[in-house]
Amino acid sequence: MTPFGNKLKAHRKARNLILGDLADKISVSVSFLSQVETGTKRIPDGMVDRIADVLQLNEQERSDILAAAAISQPKVEIKLAVNAAEFDRKLASTFANSFARLSDGEKKALFEVLKDK
Template identity: 40%
Template sequence: MNQFGKLLRQERKERQMTLGDLAKKLGMSVPYLSQIETGIKAVQEDLVEKIVRELGLIGDDANKIHRAAALTRSMFSIRLAGNAKAEDRVLAASLASGFARLSPERKEELRRIMEDVTRG
């Protein structure tokens, strides 16, 4: 679980809300919200705004969750050169968002590929 997920869970539980309660208020599925809370999926800024509103967060609490969301999003991003092809951007985004679900064997396979690439 990442910092955003921990904060979200804490704020949700302090308000005695279940994942289902919050998902319904946000207009999304429970599995999707669960993936955000557990750090499997990145949270988009517009959703952070909805969460802040639904949980009634203000001041430092709202700022804290926005900062945590930004940090979490950065963990899901891969920076590519400006001239990268669209299909390369899609592949990089897919890798970033799905990396945590890869098996250790697949991660090791990627590690070997990247070592070969960096050696030239």
């Protein structure tokens, strides 16, 4: 299960909701919600906010589940402005294509540079 699935399940159970109850409240099938919770389906845009609203999550819980959803997605997009400079496009492309070959040390160094931006 993904970090998002773990948080979702914990919040759902804390509110005594079974999967079907929550699925009905956010207008998705039980099967689909189960697949999202277990990480076999991608979390659709807007779903986390709908879940947070239905579960009446406080500000910290909402922030935590949004962060968990972000790191649980199988793909990450680098969003560039339509008029992004050629260098920015080249940098994003190089980063995406090179990521799997970076060592753990290089990834940690990049994280330190970027974490507070």
